[in-house]
Amino acid sequence: MSTDKHYQVALTLVPGVGSILIRQLVSYCGSATEVFRSPLARLMKIPGIGEVTARAILKSDVLTDAERILNRLEKMNASVLFYTDKAYPSRLKSLYDAPALLYVQGSGNLNTARTVALVGTRQATDYGRRITNEIIDVLTPYGATIISGLAYGIDISAHRASLVHGAPTIGVMASGLDIVYPNVHQKTAQEMLVQGGLLTESPPGTKPDAHLFPARNRIIAGLSDAIVVVEAAAKGGALITAEYANNYHREVFAVPGQLNQAFSAGCNKLIRENKAQIYTSPRDIIEALNWDITPSTSVLARDKAGSANTQITLPLDITEEESQIVALLRQSADLHIDDLSWKTQIPMGRLASLLLNLEFRGFVRSLPGKKYSIVYV
Structure with a gap:
């Protein structure tokens, strides 16, 4: 070979x-x-x-x-994705500590237009499971892919609710693809291959050692547009994921809980320290990510990007760099400014100026979280 x-x-x-x-x-x-x-x-x-x-x-x-x-x-029936491959997750490519190679299995699209991660304690309560199901139920019509870590509690609740509601779901593993941990989630993992998939940076045969879980959490954060911490103790993996998400400039939400509940302590701490927005309903996520349009229309616009009825007509005086930016935004529902800088190789200061000019001229719009999207007319 x-x-x-x-x-x-x-x-x-x-x-x-x-x-x-x-x-x-x-x-x-x-x-x-x-x-x-x-x-x-x-x-x-x-x-x-x-x-x-x-x-x-x-x-x-x-x-x-x-x-x-x-x-x-x-x-x-699995494969590998190197960071230079077109199918490698674009959300990860611009991150300084992204895996150079991923092992993947399943039918899931790792470059889908919308992604949300749900994470939390392994000892989820009925309240946490109910909130998890509610979020996925509301976000499914928006075409959101749900990401989590296949662990006990909130993670597996998110994957199972996704399967029930028909939402694509990706499980990020802290082991090789051949070692589902915990083993009791084997059946769910197999079902996810049809409606999403599994990925890891560890080769087959790798056991889920403790040091691999924080590394797994950074991939969950990097793959997601927003992270929702549903329930969490004062310390734990969910808070590590939230920390990575903040470093990657992702939207972070935390579900508030009762003051005397151990698995509300982490969420309340994130909110108190301004490391997460308070979650009150799925609308918070939709509005923060600018999905506040008819779901079917938003998904249709994403699928038709590049077709005749969604193209914008550019004036003759548009520069080559501006044209490059517009071309990239046509291919995506939205892009973070870091992704635009990495893909265009335009320095950040100049890129910000170009984006501002394009926004004034009505070609692009700025979104929350330092993201930009094309304006279709």
Whole structure:
């Protein structure tokens, strides 16, 4: 086996080489394949690569391990997504600590127009499960994909409610795709493959060790436009997810609870410290994400982007950079300014000025959370 996928997987298996260094290597060498074909002397000249790492890259055992992993994925009807792939989640691409490679399984679209994560305690109450179901019931007609972590409590409630209401749902795992944790959620995970899917940054065979859960939580936050913490203790994974979400400039909501309830403490703390907006109804999410239009119309507009009746006519005096921005926004329901900067390679200061000009001229609109969308006329 000598495909680029083979080398991409192998690169993630090299000891001491993380996602940031992988991007550095690929940037200098041109592809994962060329990294392994580069001589030792060339690799050692790349910033951040010393002799030990360069020699580790050139060892043949990671290529053998990568081949074994790809064979195993084929039997599981699973695949890998490298950060340079078109299908790699666009919401993750611009994040400094995004995984260089994802293992995915199922039919879910990881670049769907609208995503919301629901997270919380593993010891969910009836109140928490009811709120979770209510949110998903209302958001489903808006075409929202529901993201969570397959854990006990709020996570599995979110996935199961999504299956009931017909909403796509993605489970982000802290293990390999072949190890569903907890095992009692195996049946739900299988059902999700038809109506969404599973993803992880860990290769098959990886057990759900404690240090992998915070890493999993950053992916949940990165994949989502908004995160709702339904119930949470004063410390725990849900609050870690909220922290990542704030760092990634995502909308964060927390469901308030009774003062004497242990699993309201985390939500109330987020609200008190201004790290989350107070959740009072699904309308809070819809309005914050600017989904406040007829659901069927919004989904239709997303699907028809690029067709004759949704194009905007641009004047002759529009600049090449402005045209590039408009073209990107035509392809998405909305984009964060960080994503626009990364995809256009326009410096942030200049990009902000261009967006302001396009907004004044009626071509784009600014949305909450530093996002922008096209204006169809």
